[in-house]
Amino acid sequence: MGKRMVKKSRGLWLWGCIIVCFALLFGKHISRAKESEQIASYLERMENILSWERTSLQLGKEDDLFLYEFLEEAGETDTDWYAFSIGRSGYQSDYGAYLAVLEDILTTEYNKNPNFTERKVTDLQRLTLTVGALGGDVHSFGKEQIDLLGHASYLLTRMQLEEQGFNAVIWALITMNAFDTQVPKTAKVDTTWLLERILKQQNTDGSFSLDKGNEGDVDVTAMAIQAMAPFYKQSKNASGRKTYKKIENSVDQALHWLSEVQLSDGGFESWDTENVESSCQVLLALCSLNRNAATEKDFTKNGNTLMDAIFSYQNADGGFSHEKGSESSDGMAGQQVYEALAAFVRLEEGKRTLFDLREESAGKDENPYQLENIPSIFKDGEHVKVHYTVTKEEIKQIEELPETVTSEEYTKVLVMLEHLERAENRKAYKKYEKKLLEKQKKIQKIKEKISLANELMMKYFYPVSKEKIKEHKKEWKQVKQIYQELGAYDQKQIIAYETIEKKKSVSGSPIWYIGLCAGGIFLLGIMVVTVKKFNTNVENKN
Template sequence: MNKTIKQGLGAFLVCLLLWSVLLNGLIAEAQAQTSGNQGIANRSHVDSVIKDLEKWERSFLKATFEKAAEQEIVEPTVYNWPTIGLARLERLDGLDLYLAENEKYLQQNWSSTLRKVTDLARISLAVGAAQGNPRDYGGQDLIAEIYNFTDIEAQGINGPIFALIALDSGGYDLPENAKWTREKLLSIILSKQLADGGYSLDGTGKGDVDITAMVIQALAPYYRAGQPEVKAVVDRAVAYLAQVQEADGGFKSWGAKNSESVCQTIIALCAMGIDINTDSRFIKNSNTLLKDLLKFRAEDGGFKHILEGSTNNMASEQALIALAAYVRFQDNKSSLYNYHPEKQTPSLTLPAEESDSSPSVSGILRIAGADCYATAVEIAKQNFPQGAETVILARGDVSADALPAVPLAKKYQAPLMLTPSDQLPKLVFNQIQALGAKKVLIMGGEGAISQQVSGALSQAGIEVQRVSGQDHYATAYEIAKLLGSSGQAVIVSGDYVHSFPDALSISAWAAYNGVPILYADNSAQLPKPTEQAIAELGIKQTLLIGGRAVLPQELEQILPAPKRYSGQTLYDTNAAVLSQLQPNPTKLFVATGGGFADALAGAAVAGQSNAWILLTAGASSGEDGLTDGQEQLLRSADNLIKETYVLGGAAVVSDNTLQTLKQILPSGTP
């Protein structure tokens, strides 16, 4: 090759290299712009969005106040929601101006303020967020006005929703003679759910995204506190939102795609402890709620109501409180409307709820507390009178990490106790200390059970060990490693929201035999952590619990020596497990199949002696809660069962169920 050709080729290669670098740079820039336009945001980007939005809000409010003549008072609806958003973002500068303006408004317009309970609630929320006192504000007790309001449903379900949110925001005490107690407000809200799982303003027709999300915001504290009636309603409402979410991650309300519906959903899910960035129910085609919300961001820093519109005040203030809710969730702080997280969520006053362990039917012992946390405490008191060196601690409102932990309770001879995600209830802490526990095994990472919970235990001199993975599949794997190998493994559906009864049915048997509980999903392949556990633990036999709708038949081709136990309903599956795997029970524990918490704490005890865990439809069935198959199963074990315990109050396992049990098992007395 001559010199000229070499020089020409060299120049060509240099040009090609430069062109490649330039092209890659252009592609990267285009991708970055596309990502920005689509709303893909890391935390620093979210903080930047909030900074610009705060600037827009403060500028808007300043202009509004300047336009008003000196003798005029600005309507509180203009600044109440921005006050809440800024305060919950801990940006308190200047909020005293809004509080003072609000107070003047109340003093001059008190009679008109009383026309709507939502006005009272909104002002109370703004005052409380800005560290004011709604019980003594402008010469009025706003909280008393809310719980004594004449017509709470004059604005449809919005009245009960925001009355309850306002009352719970500060954990305010209510007198016995209050016209609207928390129980009454909850009863109204729970009764208005529609057939599709959603809610509407007037309780008719089809569900509305915004109203449904606001209902979830009001019910979230009670859901996370383990109230059984609330759980079923909220689960359906959350499922409704997931179902109607658009393919681009957003929502339509009244036929229009808008930002406010996304905002209300973000607030609701954050209040529930649901991570909107990772929960697959709310990620559509890789589109998240946050990603969709940021599409509505305007160039001036505010937000638009619809994509084709201009900056809108309502859209901007709703975006502000939604982003405040999101940031607080990410930072493991209390939810948007929870201003005093140190106060416990009040328990429902249930008509027939048992508050202690006294039997409500002779010979059958009911173990119950005011909520699932108290019930778990009562179970521990009843079954560990000599104390326990180790306690298993799991989250009481989400079963994912808790269900595989039951076998650990047998291994460590430990009670399984429950806690909300963000704070350890005092009665649970006291019981852990009363047991003389030296160590607590926490199931799940800090996203499941916060550092505040583990910190409270550590400060008390109790050793804390977390057992966790990146998700509930991986956490089950970590639990299995800690448990050790028995050569067998239980496989249950990873859809823990709907399939937890299958895991509960097998949990006592698995605990007694030291068999790990692993998750699979509705596909022909095993999740990687489950596959690892089977290989590393040398599993030779697997037990599939549940039908082919939740555990596909293809799994039987890849699992070692699989055997399936299932029935047409969850109660039939429960009966199949008990009859085929535990033919000689001496103890029976009865719990609702409508929630996992009571049965979970009981299963940890049942696993000590291979006792039965019988799941019933309980009070929700309107009858005795037992299927024909369950009654037949119990009759076959009449001469074997010597002790019968019912877990939870009459609201979850009815007295009718106890009467039926007494008739079938006359010898089954504790």
């Protein structure tokens, strides 16, 4: 009996071991399978957003998003953030084309104003992050080898940042820490100053706002967390250093405030309006701290997670609305959701955070949806070939370019040139490259004329009035001359072009025409007088 019990207990122990091993072995696979399904569902939502964007640009479902219609808006806020997010998700697109357009924009501006003093600081910060996310060299960008990172952060003065506002301080820190860089010792703006400046801005309730003391704002608080996140994570190993402890306390208080103001449906509001963008900023903040918004208890209200709230804004067309209940999809809303989901997918895959643009550490899982698997097309400011071959269709497009180009062909010419410059079969199409370079020069001159006309319009005439035209006759004559030199499409690129057209029809009339009109009126007057005299004579006779 005793032996049977021993054998039975051994058998149960053996089966127990088998069950445990089975659970450990296959449980991991089941867990990973669920994670893979979850990631796949997020990627599908991201693809739906891009499909909506293609539709809004009247592109085909299979078209590369980075086509001319999209590239024409390169350098603008929403478009750049889209491009940044696409780069960080690793979604394959024509990154080189986008970088070519940004290079042209920034090079033109740099040659006129090397310090970019007419640019908003936050514009430069966004452009720097976008260039980096698409594989460009932020330390030496383009043929002019522009130090974009420096102009966006450590080459600035504290006054320049303060003039732009607290937002610029936040993004200076995010941008500076996005790349491997050694900040010069002479820099007026460094990590320490930026951190101290952010800490000073915090309200007593843990929130942040653009103006200290004002009611806390969800978006600003979330962005402040994103800026401090790298240092918050370091604080755990900082051996009680005061600065890191301050950062840890600051982030914890900000998180507590965000949790307190989270709505019952899991979402957030800003300026008394519940909106998807605010929820996305909170998701970005949590991802920057390696926290999973889908499981965070502090960010689940009535069983509703932050992810639930964000997905409730998606419409049937794949896009996202700004406000809940609206069936109208919004470009900015879609862009911010795509960005937030890109951050979440990177977190799930164990990748670096969204704004950590350093190379991935060795040994991490690879995924086709990841930038690091796409070779950089820039190195030390120069193009590197990426197995590109010019197609017959592209050659046909070059041949079909109009002889007299306008600024409408600007993006198309830039992209075609970029493709030729990095093509393996470049030598076979030298004559086409020459043709494109000639057209690029012509377009550049047109754009310079438009730019000058707009500068004059804004400085002297806008909004246009007779008094201003009379006061600045010389400048008005210059604007009119530029206007007359341009084609119909380019004329419409000038501010208040309709007014110039109207004024031209009067003040621009040639002398002979005015003389002819005056002579005609004079003759008409004589005829009227003669007829009246004739009628009077007839009446007198009768």
